[in-house]
Amino acid sequence: MIKPTAAETPAIKPRERIIVALDVDSAAAAREISNELSGAVGAFKIGLQLFTATGPAFVRELTESGTKIFLDLKFHDIPNTVAKAAVEAARLGVWMFNVHAFGGSEMMLQTIKEVDAVCETEEIIRPLIIAVTVLTSSTAETMSETGVGQGINDQVGSLAKLAANCGLDGVVASPQEVQTVRSIVDRPNFLTVTPGIRQTLATPDDQRRVTTFGQALANGSDYVVIGRPIVKAKDRIQAVEQIVADV
Numbered sequence: 001m002i003k004p005t006a007a008e009t010p011a012i013k014p015r016e017r018i019i020v021a022l023d024v025d026s027a028a029a030a031r032e033i034s035n036e037l038s039g040a041v042g043a044f045k046i047g048l049q050l051f052t053a054t055g056p057a058f059v060r061e062l063t064e065s066g067t068k069i070f071l072d073l074k075f076h077d078i079p080n081t082v083a084k085a086a087v088e089a090a091r092l093g094v095w096m097f098n099v100h101a102f103g104g105s106e107m108m109l110q111t112i113k114e115v116d117a118v119c120e121t122e123e124i125i126r127p128l129i130i131a132v133t134v135l136t137s138s139t140a141e142t143m144s145e146t147g148v149g150q151g152i153n154d155q156v157g158s159l160a161k162l163a164a165n166c167g168l169d170g171v172v173a174s175p176q177e178v179q180t181v182r183s184i185v186d187r188p189n190f191l192t193v194t195p196g197i198r199q200t201l202a203t204p205d206d207q208r209r210v211t212t213f214g215q216a217l218a219n220g221s222d223y224v225v226i227g228r229p230i231v232k233a234k235d236r237i238q239a240v241e242q243i244v245a246d247v
Helices: 027-037 048-054 056-064 079-091 105-122 140-145 152-165 175-184 213-219 236-244
Strands: 018-021 043-046 069-075 096-100 128-132 170-172 191-194 223-226
Touching: 018 027, 018 236, 027 043, 027 048, 027 056, 027 236, 043 056, 048 056, 048 069, 056 069, 069 079, 079 096, 079 105, 096 105, 105 128, 105 152, 128 152, 128 191, 140 152, 152 170, 152 175, 175 191, 175 213, 213 223
Parallel strands: 018 043, 018 223, 043 069, 069 096, 096 128, 128 170, 170 191, 191 223
Antiparallel strands: none
């Protein structure tokens, strides 16, 4: 089976750790951003909005052009459904995709088993598979109203440990919980991918548990996902440079 190393080289440049979220409503807008930032950042994220607007054909267009794509659809369903969807994500040639750790061990184990089998049979480079822990928009109140008794840190730690035990390549967590993940998961190649990156800790949007880029890397984040601070900037290249300068 053709399979990548889960952890990239420690010598990776800070800008290559940036995944730009293509949270736009058309292929044309996404192409403009990806073309403008090609070589300036490490990868691009396609989430629910763009995928719903453009479908898998646009994902394939970017992957076939050599663009590294993190497919952020947060699969969460019965094990068979998630495993089959994950196989199709692998066939699109994405670099990485995610599932919800809250789907449980059976779902994650079946997903890995089926993706590994298809990648071996069809000679596909196996994508990195990571698990979402607690969304960065969530607060203690969100946890309480959805019936989760643990605090955010404890919940992130529990789900990260579950994902690691199932053999996933890493987790999505806020940069504030990266050290918790590192203390609980004893796997040097276990990735942490962190949204919630802002240039200041005061944010007017729906992200709650945020840090700066420099603080995220200092906490141990392997990759960071940045959307609005770059995508909505008048000069996107300059916005990237300002973020990188924080390191």
